[in-house]
Amino acid sequence: MNQSRNNQLAKAQTTYRERLKGRGYRRIQEWVPEQTFVQLRELCRDTGLSQRELIEEMIRAATERKFSKNGAGHE
Template identity: 50%
Template sequence: MAKEKVVNANKRAGQLASAQNAYRARMRDEGFRRLQEWLPEGTMNALKAICERHGISQREAIIRSIRQELKNRGRAEEA
């Protein structure tokens, strides 16, 4: 029985990895690029508060912030 659980766990892990790889490929194909950064705790807390206040994802908050900055500089077409 224990061996069967290990086999099932390995199978599920393989399915999850495959699904994650497919998701990443779809995102790349749609023109998205991955961002992974470390933020100070206060900045992260502020980002979470902004997201909760506006009901948006962290990704959407970052996109909006960059678009607004470009708009302020008169270069919104780049976003």
């Protein structure tokens, strides 16, 4: 790939990241055990969700269970 194409791709990636950040998104990058990664990939495949969507759903579900378990946030 030539330098011009590399610069073009880098600029596109920067624009994409800035657009997401402007929409309130933050980047998460973590190291996980291989088995956890495989399970995440399988869950995504089985549910048809992206990794981001699945993580959002898991956090939402865990938060709801926490509030339900503690009785907070529910009447």
